Amino acid sequence: MSILDQLAAQWMAAKESEKTAVEFRRTAEDAMLEEIKLNNDEGTVNRETSGHDIKITMRNNRKVDGGKLQELAAENGVAEYLPVLFRWKPDINKAAWDAAADNIKSPLAGAITTKPSRPSFSITLKKD
16 A cells, blocks of 8 residues: 555545544534524523533624625615625636736736635545
């Protein structure tokens, strides 16, 4: 067995351990939520037991449809509040950027920072 095969086997074992640990932790969390009988309101709840201090923070995820938001703000005369109430976060359309001409990309390139991300791995066993 090569070193790379050994490392791949270690990686697969670690991923399986992670999956098992996450499932185990989430099962415990779900049971605690049932025991405490929390509703879905945002906020923080603290509970003390004889051996533990438990802090549970509930949050809601929100997504904003930028086009719809601008349309509603314009219709209702509140567009000037958008920069105060919302953060505008441009996101690159990589395929369109790559396809764009250099004379378009060049003046905009200074606004884009590129950093390498951690590589993703997917390893499976070969079936003989």
